[in-house]
Amino acid sequence: MRVLVTGGAGYIGSHTAVELLEAGHDVVVVDNLCNGSEVALQRIEEITGKGVDFARADIRDREAMDAVFAKHDIDAVIHFAGLKAVGESVGKPLAYYENNVNGTLVLCQAMEAAGVRRIVFSSSATVYGSEAPVPYVETTPRGTTSNPYGTSKAMVEKLLEDLVVADERWSVTLLRYFNPIGAHPSGKIGEDPRGIPNNLMPFIAQVAVGRRDELTIFGNDYETADGTCERDYLHVVDLAVGHLKALEVAGDPGISVYNLGTGQGISVLEMVNSFTRVTDVPVPYRFGARRAGDLPAFWADASKARKELGWVAEKTLDDMMTDTWRWQSGNPEGYR
Ligand code: NAD
Ligand code: UFG
Numbered sequence: 001m002r003v004l005v006t007g008g009a010g011y012i013g014s015h016t017a018v019e020l021l022e023a024g025h026d027v028v029v030v031d032n033l034c035n036g037s038e039v040a041l042q043r044i045e046e047i048t049g050k051g052v053d054f055a056r057a058d059i060r061d062r063e064a065m066d067a068v069f070a071k072h073d074i075d076a077v078i079h080f081a082g083l084k085a086v087g088e089s090v091g092k093p094l095a096y097y098e099n100n101v102n103g104t105l106v107l108c109q110a111m112e113a114a115g116v117r118r119i120v121f122s123s124s125a126t127v128y129g130s131e132a133p134v135p136y137v138e139t140t141p142r143g144t145t146s147n148p149y150g151t152s153k154a155m156v157e158k159l160l161e162d163l164v165v166a167d168e169r170w171s172v173t174l175l176r177y178f179n180p181i182g183a184h185p186s187g188k189i190g191e192d193p194r195g196i197p198n199n200l201m202p203f204i205a206q207v208a209v210g211r212r213d214e215l216t217i218f219g220n221d222y223e224t225a226d227g228t229c230e231r232d233y234l235h236v237v238d239l240a241v242g243h244l245k246a247l248e249v250a251g252d253p254g255i256s257v258y259n260l261g262t263g264q265g266i267s268v269l270e271m272v273n274s275f276t277r278v279t280d281v282p283v284p285y286r287f288g289a290r291r292a293g294d295l296p297a298f299w300a301d302a303s304k305a306r307k308e309l310g311w312v313a314e315k316t317l318d319d320m321m322t323d324t325w326r327w328q329s330g331n332p333e334g335y336r
Helices: 009-023 038-048 062-069 086-091 095-114 148-167 200-207 238-248 269-277 302-307 315-329
Strands: 002-006 024-031 053-056 076-079 118-124 171-177 177-181 215-218 233-235 254-260 287-289
Touching: 002 009, 009 024, 009 038, 009 238, 024 062, 024 095, 038 053, 053 062, 053 315, 062 086, 076 238, 086 148, 095 118, 095 148, 118 238, 148 171, 148 254, 171 200, 171 238, 177 200, 177 238, 200 215, 200 315, 215 269, 233 238, 233 315, 238 254, 238 302, 254 302, 269 315, 302 315
Parallel strands: 002 024, 002 076, 024 053, 076 118, 118 171, 171 254, 177 233, 215 287
Antiparallel strands: none
């Protein structure tokens, strides 16, 4: 297949491009580089020994997207491009709806015009909202999202559902990711946040490499085993393989939804301790106040992906820590 990967110069997109190329697919990347790097694309080529066609373009630019579809005979789209900082989205809702919702709208219009009706979308566990029973299961309806980022994901899911209702030729797969971490085992590509990391794993890695003094653990008075929040962390390479499976197995017309997670909750404190145990590098931390909007604990029921896609998260927490550290210690300033 020739696959258009939007956001392919970013964290999850670059890892997915590697898995696609290694499985024999061709990859075309569209990215405006607002949070991605062209170096990531070079590294993908180093890892796989294969070329990536790259168009520096914005998915909201209809002319540019039409040109991409005219130039390449695309079979399917994996759609990662979007903004993803939960906190930032609260202050900039218009930017988030513009990029994530309107961006997807324009992308789908360009796909429709080109006769490409197969899309795999990067959704998030956040669409279950705060009331859903844990573990989250796909049969639970979307809940009330608590920030514009989450709402934009829920809106795009709905937009794509409506598309399938209107035209049964469309094939839509919604992948709801839990907490992707880690890096490619080569150490050549990984997560490279700009500015202060919002997420736990890159923050731990930057403290370990000396870019930040200490980690603040947001809250240790939750009703969990050790008082810190629990999440379902999965290795980004497993997540990338999940996209490959979705593309190869779930290609029938209609809509399908899958959780991609390990099915296991790990606490913040356990994360810090395992990083130090595996890498032997200390991570100074202190306990701080709870972060607004955080839920105490959630993880995936990942049995549907196992049954229908034949996908399971295979890598261990130790793999996640080892690979994060190989990437961060080899690239202390990321791609810069
Ligand atoms: P990322 O920021 O590393 O990658 C996104 C890429 O999209 C970047 O390279 C960026 O430059 C590009 N981009 C953004 N807006 C664009 C636009 N309008 N046109 C063209 N390119 C654009 O993020 P990521 O962690 O790789 O996440 C990928 C997707 O997965 C996002 O949609 C995100 O919301 C979703 N997701 C991520 C997580 C996570 O924890 N990382 C969890 C759930 C869902
Ligand atoms: N945490 C800290 N200190 C930090 C950063 C995070 O203690 O410096 C804690 C958080 O409070 C939380 C846990 O680490 O308890 C994980 O936080 P992340 O920000 O890494 O991940 P979240 O679960 O909050 O958010 C992730 C994605 C979102 C997505 C959400 C739900 O980043 O895109 O999962 O799927 F919406």
